[in-house]
Amino acid sequence: MNRPTLRDVAERAGVSVSAVSYALNENSTFPLAEKTRARIRRVAREIGYVPNSLARSLKNRTARLVGVILDKPLANPRYAAIVEGLSRGAAEEGFQVVLLTSRDHGSGVDAVRGGQLDGLVFIGHDDHVVPEALAAAVAEHAIPFGAIDCGRADAAPPYTAVDLDYAAGVDLVVERLAADGIRAVTYVRPDLLSHAERVREQAMLDALTGRPEMSLSVLQTGVTAERLGGFERTGDYAAYRAELGARLAAALERVSTPPAQTAFVCSWGSDVETVLATVRRQDPGYRVAGLNRGALEPAQWPGLIHAEMPLGEAGRACAAAVVRTARDNAPAVHQMLPPALVG
Template sequence: MPRPTMKDIAHRASVSISTVSYALNDNSHVHIAPETRARVRRIAKELGYTPNAMARSLRARSSRTVGVVNSKPLTNPRYAAILQGVASGLAEGGFRLAMLPDPTAETVLEDCRNGMLDGLIFVGHDDAVPPQTLVDAAADGTAPLVTIDCGEPAEDSPYSAVDFDYSHGAQAMLEHLAGLGIDTILHLRPEVSSRAERERQSTLMRVLGAGEGMTLRVVSTRLSDSDLAAADIGGRAMTSRHLATVTADLSAALRASHSPPEATTVLCSWGADVEAALRVVADVAPGATVAALAGSWPRTDIWPNLVYSRLPLVEAGQHAAELIVDELLPDATHGRRMLRPLLESEGVSPAGTTEVPSRKDPA
C-alpha cells in the first residue's frame, strides 16, 4: 500500500495542498481556520500520514538539530554529565542533539551548510580548543558555534563560550580549609600542563604566598602529558600501577608529616585520585581531611572528612544549549559565561551554581 501524501489529505479534506502544509506545520504563521486545521489533522491521522522530516528539513534549511563535538568517552562521568545538560537544554528549546565524535568536525560542516545541522557545540578538555575550521565556519555563518571548557575566547571571536572558573574554585577551597584550622596541605597532583591545572596552581601559590600559617607540599602522582596522550585516566580507568604509586607516595608523605591529622589535608587535583587518597588517609592518618579540586561524585555522607569543589557540569551543558539557540537568532550576539565551582562537604550542599557573566554576555 503506497504511503499517504499531502495530496491525498488535500483531496479528502477538499482543500489545497498548501493549506494541508500550513495546517500540519506547528510553526506556520499563516492563518488557518481552527475547524479547517482540526479537520486536516484528523484526516491525516486517519490516513496514517507521517511527514518526511528529512525533506521538510531540507526545504526549511533547518533540522532543529545541534551537533555536539565530543571526542571523550561517555563512560567518563565528566562528559556524560555535560552531555546530559546539553540534551536537556536543547530539548527545552525544541532542538535535538546529534553526537559527533570527530574532534575536527570537518566531516559535518557540509551538514551545517545544507541545513541538516543548525549549529555546533564543541566540548573541550585539557588544552583542547575548537579547530580553526570550526571558528572559520562560525565567522562566515556556516555553523554557529558554542564552546565548553576551552578558556575565554578573544574579544572578537565569532562564537559563544561557557567555561569554569578554576581559579575561584582553588581560592574558595583554601579559604574553607583555613576555616577548619588546617595548617598543612599535601597536594596530590599530576605532572601535566593543562590550562585548568595551571590556573589552580597559580591561585594556590598566590593565596598561600599572601597568607600565613598554612604550608603546602606537592606529592606527585607521576602522571605526565605523555601518559594522557596514551590513555584517558579517570575513575575506574586508573591503572593498578598508578594506584600503587599514589598509595605508596602519599602514605610516605603522611608518615613524614609533623602536623597532626586534624590539621592536615590531602588536596587532590584530580577527582580520579580521591578514592585512593581516602583509603590512604583512613589507614595512615585517620582524622585528616581529603579535599578535591576537580569533578567526580564522592559520597560526602560516608566520608565525614571529605570536601570537594564540584564542577557545574550539567549546568555548563544547559548554558551551552541556551547560547547555541541564541546564536541562531538573526540579531545574535556572542555570550560568554563563566561558572564557579561550589564546595560540598558533610552536611553542606550548595543551593545552586554561581554564574559569572562576562561583560560581553547580554544576560
C-alpha cells in the first residue's frame, strides 16, 4: 500500500494541494482559516499522511534519542525493569533513551519537534494514562509515540500501545492452586480502584465462579492512592507492613480450612514477603502466591508461586516500535503481553 500523499489529503479535505501544504507547515505564515487548517490536519491524521520533509528529517536525524515520560521513582523495581527494557529495545535499534524528569509533557513534544528527540514513550501506572493534551499533541504533530501499561492495547489507539495481561496472571495462579488441591483463597489487595486492580479482581471472581469447590474471601490492605504516594516519597514501609501483619493475623483466626488447602493470593508482589512471613509463622503449610513478582525467589520458598509480568519485554517492544515509526514510518504496534507462572 502506497503512503498517502498531499493530493490524497487535499481531495479528502476538499481543498487545494497548496492549502494542505500551508496547513501542515508549522512555519507557514499564510493566512489560512483556523477551521480549514484544523480540518486538513484531522484528515491527514485519519489517512496516516506524514509530510515528506518530516519523514526525511526523521530518517536523517542524528539525535537517536527517545524520551521517556515517567513520574514514578526508578527505585521502584517495577519501573526500573520497564526502563531497563526500554533501554535495551532502543539500543537494539541503535538508539538511546533519556528520562524526562519534568511533568510538563509539552517540553517532550517540543523536543521531538525541535529534533532533540526522535520520539516519546509514556509509562502509565494505576489509572494514570496518557493525558488528553499529550495524545492530542502527538496526533497533531505526527510524533512517534508509545504508551506502556495504560490499558489501551485492545482499544487500538492511533499510537503504539504495549500492555500487560493482568487477567491471564490471575488465571495462571488460580489454575495452579486448584491443581494443588487448594479449596480456600484469601485475596489480599489494596484499597485502590485502578485499572489493573479492577481487572485482577474481576478475573479472580470469574476464575473462582467456575470452580465451586473453591471459596473466596478478600482482605484489603488499607493502602489508598494517598498512602501509596506517601510510601514513594519517604520509602518507609515499616508501619504499613506491621499493619498488614496484624490484619493477616486477624484473618487467620477466621480460617476454617486446613493450611494445606488454604492460599493467600497477593495482588501486589511487594506484599508477598509480609504475607508469607505472617501466615507461615502460624503454619508452614499455608500457600502464598503473588500476581506480580515480589522480592522473594520462589526456588528458595517451597510452595511460593507468582505470575511474572513481562515488564522488561514491554519496555523493549515499545521502544523498538517507536524507533521504527520514527526511522521507517512503520505503523503503530498494539500488544497485550501475557505473564509467566514462576514457582
